């Protein structure tokens with residue numbers, strides 16, 4: 001038996017994989033359609049979302065019809081066990097969403113708020129959060145809402161599940177997706193308290209991709225890369241104070257993240273609907289800081305300023321802010337960690 005097992009392991013070779021990651025999309029309009037055309041044009045093996053999948057209006061939001069408008073009409077070909085009206089769906093599920101505040105119905109008051117979402121998608125595990133192996137990438141999709149029954153703090157049942165699942169994985173790359181980011185320089189800003197500030201690096205996670213803020217940002221902090229990827233089609237929003245470790249910021253156009261991964265390397269790009277490559281960072285399967293990363297970026301960011309704003313500009317000086325220089329998009333405004341709105 002051991003011989004068979006070792007033979008299986010020695011011949012196991014994870015196929016290269018291409019993954020599109022979209023966030024804050026789900027609106028029935030041309031902007032979300034352009035992002036859908038962009039990512040489908042990449043011929044991805046999988047599409048991963050970082051939440052707020054249903055941005056439909058009024059009575060539709062949080063319903064089957066809302067998900068059809070926000071998701072099904074664009075991405076039905078990737079959805080397994082698809083029950084909607086936009087084709088037959090995919091034989092094997094290739095669509096891996098995370099729930100956001102809008103998917104929960106904009107509130108934590110309704111414990112059944114996520115039921116239509118859970119019925120629409122067929123996902124592993126508890127479905128609200130789950131793990132799936134996508135070639136060399138082990139994806140851990142989290143539910144970052146405070147109303148998650150298994151909790152969403154670093155000592156919650158959900159977090160301890162992540163710790164143990166990541167420890168059991170031999171994947172070259174371990175990627176977490178979550179709607180709320182641990183840190184963000186965007187309008188919503190850093191999640192309140194330590195809500196999503198889990199010890200990701202300690203647990204072997206290479207990369208955390210989140211949304212909620214309608215911008216693109218890459219942060220290196222506590223030995224992990226955090227990407228905010230919320231330009232999937234909704235209104236683009238301004239940045240506020242730069243947080244410590246902020247490496248790149250962009251909000252000038254809609255777009256999405258593309259991941260190309262092999263056994264040895266994972267390349268993450270942010271590409272716009274106009275075809276512009278705004279950011280690219282390369283991770284090695286051996287771990288360590290991805291390239292390029294400036295370990296000193298944003299040293300004087302808002303979190304080092306005793307909560308004061310107005311130090312955001314200096315935080316950017318000397319950092320490799322190709323995107324900031326490109327767009328001049330930093331706006332000093334009041335920090336508003338209103339993460340649930």
Ligand SMILES: [Zn+2]
Nearest residue numbers: 052100101212
């Ligand atoms: Zn949100």
